[in-house]
Amino acid sequence: MLKYxxxxxxxxxxxxxxxxxxxxILIHIVPGNPVRVLLGHHYTAERAAAxxxxxxxxxxxxxxxFIWLGHILVGNFGYSYVYNxxxxxxxxxxxxxxxxxxxxxxxxxxLFAVFLGSVQAYFQDTVFDQVVTVINYFLYSMPSxxxxxxxxxxxxxxxxxxxxxxxxxxxxPHPGFLDWLHxxxxxxxxxxxxxxxxxxxxxxxxxxxxxxxxxxxxxxxxGAKEFRVVFVHALRNSVLPLVTMLGxxxxxxxxxxxxxxxxxxxxxxGLLYWNSITNLDYPIIMAVTVFLGIVTVLGNLLADILYGIxxxxxxxx
Amino acid sequence: xxINPSFMEEMHIEGQTDIRPGFMKRxxxxxxTKLGVVLLAALVLFxxxxxxxxxxxxxxxxxxxxxxxxxxxxxMGTDSLGHNVLSQLMVGxxxxxxxxxxxxxxxxxxxxxYGMVAGIAGGWTDTVMMRIVDIILAIPSIFIxxxxxxxxxxxxxLMIFVLASTAWLGVSRLVRAEVLSIKNMLxxxxxxxxxxNIWRVMARYMLPNFLGTVVVASTLGIADSILAMAxxxxxxxxxPPPAPNWGGMLADxxxxxxxxxxxxxxxxxxxxxxxQVSINLVGDGLRDALETRER
Numbered sequence: 001m002l003k004y005x006x007x008x009x010x011x012x013x014x015x016x017x018x019x020x021x022x023x024x025i026l027i028h029i030v031p032g033n034p035v036r037v038l039l040g041h042h043y044t045a046e047r048a049a050a051x052x053x054x055x056x057x058x059x060x061x062x063x064x065x066f067i068w069l070g071h072i073l074v075g076n077f078g079y080s081y082v083y084n085x086x087x088x089x090x091x092x093x094x095x096x097x098x099x100x101x102x103x104x105x106x107x108x109x110x111l112f113a114v115f116l117g118s119v120q121a122y123f124q125d126t127v128f129d130q131v132v133t134v135i136n137y138f139l140y141s142m143p144s145x146x147x148x149x150x151x152x153x154x155x156x157x158x159x160x161x162x163x164x165x166x167x168x169x170x171x172x173p174h175p176g177f178l179d180w181l182h183x184x185x186x187x188x189x190x191x192x193x194x195x196x197x198x199x200x201x202x203x204x205x206x207x208x209x210x211x212x213x214x215x216x217x218x219x220x221x222x223g224a225k226e227f228r229v230v231f232v233h234a235l236r237n238s239v240l241p242l243v244t245m246l247g248x249x250x251x252x253x254x255x256x257x258x259x260x261x262x263x264x265x266x267x268x269x270g271l272l273y274w275n276s277i278t279n280l281d282y283p284i285i286m287a288v289t290v291f292l293g294i295v296t297v298l299g300n301l302l303a304d305i306l307y308g309i310x311x312x313x314x315x316x317x
Numbered sequence: 318x319x320i321n322p323s324f325m326e327e328m329h330i331e332g333q334t335d336i337r338p339g340f341m342k343r344x345x346x347x348x349x350t351k352l353g354v355v356l357l358a359a360l361v362l363f364x365x366x367x368x369x370x371x372x373x374x375x376x377x378x379x380x381x382x383x384x385x386x387x388x389x390x391x392x393m394g395t396d397s398l399g400h401n402v403l404s405q406l407m408v409g410x411x412x413x414x415x416x417x418x419x420x421x422x423x424x425x426x427x428x429x430x431y432g433m434v435a436g437i438a439g440g441w442t443d444t445v446m447m448r449i450v451d452i453i454l455a456i457p458s459i460f461i462x463x464x465x466x467x468x469x470x471x472x473x474x475l476m477i478f479v480l481a482s483t484a485w486l487g488v489s490r491l492v493r494a495e496v497l498s499i500k501n502m503l504x505x506x507x508x509x510x511x512x513x514n515i516w517r518v519m520a521r522y523m524l525p526n527f528l529g530t531v532v533v534a535s536t537l538g539i540a541d542s543i544l545a546m547a548x549x550x551x552x553x554x555x556x557p558p559p560a561p562n563w564g565g566m567l568a569d570x571x572x573x574x575x576x577x578x579x580x581x582x583x584x585x586x587x588x589x590x591x592x593q594v595s596i597n598l599v600g601d602g603l604r605d606a607l608e609t610r611e612r
Contacts, residue, residue, distance in 0.1 A: 018452030026461070030468050141593035143544055145551045146567060146586035153574050153582065255457035262552060263571070273460060274552060277467045285464060289456050296455040 001308070008304055012297050019293030020072065023286045024065050041280075042081040072290065078283040080276075087287045090272060095291065098268030100184060101260065102253045105191035110246060113196045114239055117203025121238075122230055124208060132200075139197035144256045148190040148263040155186060162186045166265055187260045194256060195249065203242055210238035240311055247303025251296050344606035353598025360591055364410030373404045376559040387580055394580035396569050402580060405561035406588055412473060412556060413563060413592065417543035420480035425535040427481065428488025433519055435489070436496025447493060450486050458483035462545060466554040476556060480542045491534055495527035529607030536600035540593045547589050563589045 035048045059067070071078070077087035120129045139147075156164035163183050210216065211234055219233040220226075258270030265271070269288055276284035344350060378398045387394045393402040435446040453461075465471075465479045499505060499522075508522050547564030549555035555562055563585045570581030 014448065015452055015455060018448065019455055022452055022456060026464055137597070138590070138594065141540070141590060141597055143547060143564075143586070143589050143593070145548060145564070146589060149567065149571055149574070149582060149586070157575060251454065251457040255459040258457070258459055259548060259551070274463070277463050278553070280467065289460060289464075292457060292460060293452075293455045296457075 004308060005305055008301055012301055015297050016294060017069075019297070020069055020290055021065070022293075023289040024068060026289065027282055027286060028061065039081065047081070072287075077287040077290075080281055080284055082276075082279045082281050087283045090284065091269070091287055091291055094267060094269045094272040097266060098254065098257050098261070098270060099295075101187050101191060101257050101266065101268065102250070104184065105188045105195065106246065106249065106253055108188070109192045109196040110199060110242065112192075113199035113203050114235070114242065116196070117200040118207045118230055118235060118238070120200065120204045121207035121211060122226075124204075129204075133204075136197040136200055139193055140201065142194055142197075144190060144194050145259040145263060147194060148187075148260050151186050151190055152263060164264070183266075187257075187264045187266055190260045190263075191253060191256050195253060199242060199245065199249075202245065203238065206238040206241055207234060210234040213237070240307070243303060243307050243310065246306070247300040250299035251292075254292055254295070340606055344602055347602055347605060349598050350602025350605075353595045353602060356591060356595035357599060360410060360588075360595060361414060364407050364414055367407040368404065368411075371403060371407070373401050376400065376408075376561070393584055394578075396566065396581055400559075400561070402566070402584060405566060406563070406584055409561040409563045409566065409585070410588060410592075412560060413543045413546060416473065416476050416480065416546055417539045417592075417596075419477040420484060420542045421535045421538040423477060423481040424484035424538060425488055425531055428485035429492050429524075429531055431485065432489035432492025432494075433496055433523070436493040436500065437515070437519070439500075443493070447490070450489055453483070454486050459545065459548060462549060463552065463554060466549055470557060473556065473560075476546065480545055484538050484542060488531060488534055488538070491530055492527060495530060496523060499523050499526050529603075533600055533604045533607060536603055537597060540596040540600070543592050543596070544589065 035043075035051050039047050039051065075088055077091070079085065080087055080090060083090065116132065120132055123129050152164050155162045162185055164186075166183060207230075211230070213234070216229060216234050219229045224233065254269070257268060258274065260266065261268045261270035262274055269292065272284065273288045275281070276288070378400060382391070382395050385391065385395050391401055391403070393406065396402055396405070431446065435443045438446075461483055462479060465482065469475060469479065471479050505518060505522050508518050513521070546555055547562060547567075550562035550564030551568045553565075553568065555565065558565075566581065566585035567589075570578060570585065573581055
């Protein structure tokens with residue numbers, strides 16, 4: 001097991017290096033003089049000189065890449081042009097907020113989708129199943145930004161149950177955990193609703209297949225209660241494909257979080273990135289892409305390992 | 318026995334006319350597919366024929382009539398600059414559909430070629446080519462699209478290629494998987510043994526086998542591209558103003574949500590939702606009719 005984990009981690013390293021190459025290439029396909037373009041409207045003679053030095057622009061491109069890579073390996077992502085703060089510090093401030101939204105939404109949506117899909121499969125082709133399928137179809141097709149907007153209008157403006165943005169109440173001198181949770185609910189709900197639909201669809205077909213298997217008949221024959229048949233015997237097998245999807249769904253969820261953060265003015269990675277895009281703050285742009293790549297690769301790694309733990313048929317080669 | 322290759326050719330052509338018997342029948346069988354086709358047709362008519370009937374400029378600002386609700390003159394109200402919302406919905410639909418279809422087509426062609434080359438080459442070439450796909454997929458595509466948009470400020474034509482720059486990845490993965498399973502089939506071996514060159518094997522023996530899968534994925538890709546473009550416009554990028562876009566209209570609506578300007582929030586959002594639902598329904602219908610595997 002440990003050997004398997006170590007091997008998977010080693011396999012992730014080339015992908016992570018690849019992510020750094022992609023963010024490096026992204027900045028270098030910008031047409032024109034790199035220093036002038038990199039600095040954009042923040043161009044000054046000192047900054048140009050400093051940037052040329054730090055990126056080593058007089059050297060060949062591959063050497064420039066390795067210098068930059070050497071810097072980021074020791075955690076030096078440079079300074080933001082606009083805020084004049086270390087980029088790492090800004091990212092470490094934003095990352096927990098995005099992770100909070102994404103992790104809570106992913107876990108909640110996954111659990112609910114497993115439950116909903118199983119119930120749908122058990123009552124397959126009844127009116128209940130058909131109604132839920134239609135609702136899911138619409139939610140699945142729903143743009144995250146429109147859904148977020150509708151939630152704000154309904155829950156924050158019309159009936160005023162939840163705040164329309166920010167992470168905490170800025171007027172409250174001692175914002176507590178509950179206040180933070182109160183601000184978290186609407187952003188999480190937006191992500192939850194759009195992702196639960198797709199997974200429930202998947203779970204439904206997976207569970208439908210499982211319910212036809214011989215071991216389900218055996219369980220019923222042994223006198224197991226229907227609840228136990230579905231949620232213990234059939235669930236164990238039908239939930240496996242969803243665990244793989246857990247890792248694969250991460251990039252999509254982070255992308256969804258970008259819109260949600262923009263709507264709710266929630267200071268996570270998405271909002272940080274969006275602000276840097278509008279300011280063309282390149283050090284942050286490069287750092288965010290690298291960090292998101294790391295999060296995605298780690299997410300896939302975790303899903304793979306989890307899959308190995310819950311499915312005894314998987315051999316660690 | 319020596320089989321004359323030209324004889325094989327004849328047999329193949331004869332069989333080809335009937336390669337998917339009853340495709341249209343199976344496609345039309347599901348009511349949901351019919352609904353999808355009707356909705357999509359309605360959307361195309363609204364966007365392309367609508368402006369011919371409802372002749373009002375989408376980009377002419379009526380400065381005395383900003384953020385006004387539906388009236389006889391403006392059936393769906395006006396936005397913050399006094400643009401006619403109904404005309405904007407129509408013109409925004411044109412660019413969304415055009416860019417969506419075109420970028421799905423571009424990514425289908427490029428993804429198919431890339432996936433085929435990787436699958437046929439195998440070995441290290443395959444490993445490196447697919448690793449590149451994995452790496453780009455590790456960064457959420459909207460982040461790459463936002464950057465490319467901010468830097469290149471694309472027009473309609475460039476926008477097609479910007480959106481395709483991330484959309485081809487999924488297609489290439491599908492095609493490569495298909496090629497790997499087809500590569501060692503007996504009929505491919507037979508074609509090779511008869512001296513067919515690699516292009517002929519690809520075009521005549523491999524492509525028809527996974528064309529269905531690729532068409533389904535690309536159809537669903539149209540919806541993804543339309544959504545991505547609306548998302549970019551919502552974030553203030555996308556096609557430069559004054560070109561209207563459903564996403565940009567929503568962003569305008571977000572600024573006026575406290576004023577209860579519902580005509581800026583619901584019509585544009587419904588148009589995006591409708592485009593997604595109709596294309597997904599058609600794509601699912603195609604998948605069932607072609608009996609291809611899940612995306």
